[in-house]
Amino acid sequence: MSTTAPRRALSGTNINVNLLKAEYAVRGAIAVRSEEHRATLSHSDVPSSHGLPFDSVISANIGNPQQLDQQPITFFRQVLSILEYPALLETEGIYPEDVKARARTLLKEVGSVGAYSQSQGVAAIRKSVAAFIERRDGHPSNFADIFLTGGASSGVNTLLNTICRGPETGILIPIPQYPLYTATLALLNATAVPYYLDEPHEWSTNVPLIRSQLAKAKSDGIDVRCIAVINPGNPTGASLSEGDIEAVLDLAAEEHLVVMADEVYQTNVYRGEFHSFKKVLRNMQARKGGEKYSHVELVSLHSTSKGMVGECGHRGGYFELVNFDPEVQAQIYKLVSITLCPPVIGQCLVELMVNPPKVGEESHPRYQAEYDGIYNGLKKRSQALYSAFKSMTGVSCQDPQGAMYIFPTITLSKRAQEKAASEGKKPDEYYCLRMLDATGICVVPGSGFGQTEGTWHFRTTFLPPGTDWVDRMREFHEAFMEEFK
Amino acid sequence: MSTTAPRRALSGTNINVNLLKAEYAVRGAIAVRSEEHRATLSHSDVPSSHGLPFDSVISANIGNPQQLDQQPITFFRQVLSILEYPALLETEGIYPEDVKARARTLLKEVGSVGAYSQSQGVAAIRKSVAAFIERRDGHPSNFADIFLTGGASSGVNTLLNTICRGPETGILIPIPQYPLYTATLALLNATAVPYYLDEPHEWSTNVPLIRSQLAKAKSDGIDVRCIAVINPGNPTGASLSEGDIEAVLDLAAEEHLVVMADEVYQTNVYRGEFHSFKKVLRNMQARKGGEKYSHVELVSLHSTSKGMVGECGHRGGYFELVNFDPEVQAQIYKLVSITLCPPVIGQCLVELMVNPPKVGEESHPRYQAEYDGIYNGLKKRSQALYSAFKSMTGVSCQDPQGAMYIFPTITLSKRAQEKAASEGKKPDEYYCLRMLDATGICVVPGSGFGQTEGTWHFRTTFLPPGTDWVDRMREFHEAFMEEFK
Numbered sequence A, B: 001m002s003t004t005a006p007r008r009a010l011s012g013t014n015i016n017v018n019l020l021k022a023e024y025a026v027r028g029a030i031a032v033r034s035e036e037h038r039a040t041l042s043h044s045d046v047p048s049s050h051g052l053p054f055d056s057v058i059s060a061n062i063g064n065p066q067q068l069d070q071q072p073i074t075f076f077r078q079v080l081s082i083l084e085y086p087a088l089l090e091t092e093g094i095y096p097e098d099v100k101a102r103a104r105t106l107l108k109e110v111g112s113v114g115a116y117s118q119s120q121g122v123a124a125i126r127k128s129v130a131a132f133i134e135r136r137d138g139h140p141s142n143f144a145d146i147f148l149t150g151g152a153s154s155g156v157n158t159l160l161n162t163i164c165r166g167p168e169t170g171i172l173i174p175i176p177q178y179p180l181y182t183a184t185l186a187l188l189n190a191t192a193v194p195y196y197l198d199e200p201h202e203w204s205t206n207v208p209l210i211r212s213q214l215a216k217a218k219s220d221g222i223d224v225r226c227i228a229v230i231n232p233g234n235p236t237g238a239s240l241s242e243g244d245i246e247a248v249l250d251l252a253a254e255e256h257l258v259v260m261a262d263e264v265y266q267t268n269v270y271r272g273e274f275h276s277f278k279k280v281l282r283n284m285q286a287r288k289g290g291e292k293y294s295h296v297e298l299v300s301l302h303s304t305s306k307g308m309v310g311e312c313g314h315r316g317g318y319f320e321l322v323n324f325d326p327e328v329q330a331q332i333y334k335l336v337s338i339t340l341c342p343p344v345i346g347q348c349l350v351e352l353m354v355n356p357p358k359v360g361e362e363s364h365p366r367y368q369a370e371y372d373g374i375y376n377g378l379k380k381r382s383q384a385l386y387s388a389f390k391s392m393t394g395v396s397c398q399d400p401q402g403a404m405y406i407f408p409t410i411t412l413s414k415r416a417q418e419k420a421a422s423e424g425k426k427p428d429e430y431y432c433l434r435m436l437d438a439t440g441i442c443v444v445p446g447s448g449f450g451q452t453e454g455t456w457h458f459r460t461t462f463l464p465p466g467t468d469w470v471d472r473m474r475e476f477h478e479a480f481m482e483e484f485k
Helices: A017-021 A029-042 A074-084 A086-090 A097-110 A123-137 A151-163 A180-187 A207-219 A242-255 A277-286 A326-338 A344-354 A364-391 A414-422 A427-439 A468-483 B017-021 B029-042 B074-084 B086-090 B097-110 B123-137 B151-163 B180-187 B207-219 B242-255 B277-286 B326-338 B344-354 B364-391 B414-422 B427-439 B468-483
Strands: A146-149 A169-175 A191-196 A223-230 A258-262 A298-303 A317-322 A458-461 B146-149 B169-175 B191-196 B223-230 B258-262 B298-303 B317-322 B458-461
Touching: A017 A180, A017 B326, A029 A427, A074 A086, A074 A097, A074 A344, A074 A364, A074 B074, A086 A097, A097 A123, A097 A344, A123 A146, A123 A277, A123 A317, A123 A344, A146 A151, A146 A326, A146 A344, A151 A169, A151 A180, A151 A258, A151 A298, A151 A317, A151 A326, A169 A180, A169 A207, A180 A191, A180 B326, A191 A207, A207 A223, A207 A242, A223 A242, A242 A258, A242 A277, A258 A277, A277 A298, A277 A317, A317 A344, A326 B017, A326 B180, A364 A468, A414 A427, A427 A458, A427 A468, B017 B180, B029 B427, B074 B086, B074 B097, B074 B344, B074 B364, B086 B097, B097 B123, B097 B344, B123 B146, B123 B277, B123 B317, B123 B344, B146 B151, B146 B326, B146 B344, B151 B169, B151 B180, B151 B258, B151 B298, B151 B317, B151 B326, B169 B180, B169 B207, B180 B191, B191 B207, B207 B223, B207 B242, B223 B242, B242 B258, B242 B277, B258 B277, B277 B298, B277 B317, B317 B344, B364 B468, B414 B427, B427 B458, B427 B468
Parallel strands: A169 A191, A169 A223, A223 A258, A258 A298, B169 B191, B169 B223, B223 B258, B258 B298
Antiparallel strands: A146 A317, A298 A317, B146 B317, B298 B317
16 A cells, blocks of 8 residues: 555646647737736726736737737628527528529438537538539549548647658658747657748758658668648748649659648738649659559548638537548557547538639628638738838848748847847747737747747738838837847 | 558558457447438338338437437527627627627637637636636636637547556456447457346445455456546446545545546436536545545546537537646646647637526526426336346346446347357347347447446437337347347
């Protein structure tokens, strides 16, 4: 029999070491502090009695459109409301007929949205996803290869859990990256092999650089078996050219790498056009000599959280497996079955995203107007923010091409770096904390995503409405630069 | 430069070994085969041309109420429909006023259900959960200790990911168990330390037996730091007495074990009453000498998928941490933040579950009638199924006390066992496959949950409506027994 000394079983030192090592800055200390400021403001009945030098918190740290200005697309929400309460089918004068028809079709396929679906997702919805991919790419897609997910994060988790078998497994990860990747690899005790994106060239992929990182990892005994690419880029806002994608696929074919294409921002493209990895791969395979790409494994992820849908809270998404070994696919199925199924309302939202109202249908004009309004608003704000950054002292940034983010470089003086160090902070972290405390604007320091040593960045979304907050940011920045010049 | 031989990066042998080892029978081969039968039936236009000896598939393999007979509770769905489409607040004659009032309150707290919430869940909803726990137990609860989750499965995943640090970590798991536990431990490469439930004593916990398993694991160098208890039991249908729970808590205090109480079936109790681990722990702490329980860490999980709510597809749930080290709690927060937030509509359903219409409110009579109807139906069917099993040759089972399952023992002859072996199957698996192919009824073999060696069981829900399927099961059983007598 053991001692009964009153100690707990778990402490901050004896739990999962992989968890202790994992870092996730998007919702880290600065985000937590911004929530504290928000609480202070909301509990203050008398304006200005809160003691903060601002009256609102601006959450520019996270791509969360509907927390800010973006309104949901009416057609989507109308259908979802009927799925929740099918008695609404009997009402008159509330819904356009095509909304009711769509809800009826979905109810027939799904049954109750309160029932578990198949673990891989409702078959009819997966068929719609496959048809969407075919239209988008001009190449076939099989619904048996589509897995619906609870947002793309859950998909990345599933895939990395399948691919990784410990520290000897390496996954090529872009730097800067969305920290879901390194956090998940830390949890799996696998090795993130970083490859730096080419900032001066609009943050594009640089294959010679990737190749040298790969060679280095291999010489360290790492079995590098996958490359993650985020396109359009998070946090960079870059959008890859067809040539960039071909070069990555060439590398993958040669080096036996699974390509994990995080394409959740595929409709957030403001310059040029989006090229899916699937389309580019199929085009390469169709060319003369294309058989050398026949074995390339590709998984492409998409989500209802981004784009003009912006329904983060509904946790919908999917991934498509291309050319995976059927045994591996069966193991992925087993893994997703352990958590039963993705949220069914989120699955239905995937259906609506890939199969929106068509020209000639009653809901189409409103849908198109809302969609275009959101798109044009994002594009305009990305340019406004870009112009503002270009005008600030010691700030440079790339012209935003896609996604919801700008990732400017900030030049921080030696004095600012010393001040940060004296407070136990990284320079960019200190800068972002000071920005938050001075302006209420919450952004994420570049160190949360990774950056070339000795450079400092931050990521801000361009989702918050208006320009007042950009002025607040600019004033803070100039004062900070003056303070530490 | 590497060879360009056309091989894939991933195969059924080189992926995550932990995944390869994991087993999850609830949605395993038999469930997949039942889906194939369902597809065959649905594609057959001419009755009886499908070649199957049944005309419907009965999914008794999974606690999925709304796939079967159970209707959603109207109040819940009315509120959710407005949250999806707030313009419905302006309608007249569709909703009771208390539905609209509730939707308004929730929209004020949550904002858009399409926005990410705090990673731990909406604060106002966590406050409602804490208030519910206080009413249930008569002891305080703090909303800061509540984490909303995407179903209880996601909560178990979070907790085991925090607690386990490799093969040296042991978690006491009941046998039979819901296989989420062993599957998750396999993925984490941690050690499941099995403790057998006491079948002749209504599947209760047997602490001397647990103690001996614990001693054995410790002597093998395993750091056993947690005991999982499922109450009411899955797959057993047992409901623990206050004394049983006290004995487990005594053991936990003495042996420094975190208690993980899976209490998702807390309202599915048909005999006696439900005692929460939290209430029993607080009562023990309040007694003379109770300080020896002051360090006991407890986590209790609940869900919107079970009980009279039955909203599996919405993926709602929560866990409450009791007496956890703040540093550990901070790590749990970091872990959940990586996947951003649970589905927001599911969070709202948690609010409605813990805060249903009150006596005197407009929706209360309908709510109460629906709730009672579901409860009485489950109770009645559990008894009907129990009676049927008692009358079958070579079947014995415990009087069902709770949950949604009966887990009968079946006596399988040597000939049946040999026949199973000749087909490469376990005897109970063979029996269940034969049942499926003969009747269309899908149940889960006992080997999927664990059972004492040389005994054979299966788990069936008592959710399917009517008694026709029970007759089909009985006919199959008697014919099977005759065939292999």
